[in-house]
Amino acid sequence: MSDNATTKPFLTDVLELRRRAKEKIGQGPVTDNYEGDVEQTIDILQSVLATEIVCVLRYTMHAVAAVGIDSESVKDEFAEHAREEQEHMMSVAERINQLGGTPNFNPEGLSSRSASEYGKGGNLIEMIKENLIAERIAVEHYRELIRYFGEKDPTTRVMLEGILSVEEEHANDMHDLLVAHEGTPFLDK
Ligand SMILES: [Fe+2]
Numbered sequence: 001m002s003d004n005a006t007t008k009p010f011l012t013d014v015l016e017l018r019r020r021a022k023e024k025i026g027q028g029p030v031t032d033n034y035e036g037d038v039e040q041t042i043d044i045l046q047s048v049l050a051t052e053i054v055c056v057l058r059y060t061m062h063a064v065a066a067v068g069i070d071s072e073s074v075k076d077e078f079a080e081h082a083r084e085e086q087e088h089m090m091s092v093a094e095r096i097n098q099l100g101g102t103p104n105f106n107p108e109g110l111s112s113r114s115a116s117e118y119g120k121g122g123n124l125i126e127m128i129k130e131n132l133i134a135e136r137i138a139v140e141h142y143r144e145l146i147r148y149f150g151e152k153d154p155t156t157r158v159m160l161e162g163i164l165s166v167e168e169e170h171a172n173d174m175h176d177l178l179v180a181h182e183g184t185p186f187l188d189k
């Protein structure tokens with residue numbers, strides 16, 4: 001039996017932690033006990049980044065292009081959402097960078113990397129509906145990813161939980177606007 005067979009202590013001692021931290025300094029915050037697959041996490045986050053960029057673009061276009069009765073207050077709402085989507089975009093890009101990846105802001109292939117669509121615009125009601133659909137896609141997608149990351153990568157999970165709660169508010173705002181402008185709920189409940 002070699003020395004390696006001795007029982008491993010539950011907590012790694014401080015000196016060993018410091019040694020590993022110095023040895024693998026080039027890996028940034030990714031340490032040996034990172035339980036996720038870093039490459040896969042970066043890949044997933046690139047698609048989340050694309051989703052957020054597409055949301056920034058769609059809401060920005062809507063904020064500028066919306067016309068019609070009461071459009072001013074709706075434009076303000078679209079503009080506010082565009083700003084919040086931009087915050088999400090930045091958090092995700094920073095996380096990709098922390099994990100050692102380069103955030104993909106390449107416009108080429110952007111819409112195929114994104115979970116939600118840019119949309120076609122159209123009248124106010126059509127814009128609101130497009131945003132509501134995009135938000136519902138984001139909510140579903142992020143809920144799934146939060147379950148996936150679980151304890152494997154708590155930092156990424158917590159970031160996505162923060163984003164998810166804002167997307168739920170966005171979906172709710174769009175639903176309220178739709179009811180206010182169309183008079184009937186778009187969804188069953
Ligand atoms: Fe977002």
Ligand SMILES: [Fe+2]
Nearest residue numbers: 135166167170
């Ligand atoms: Fe959103």
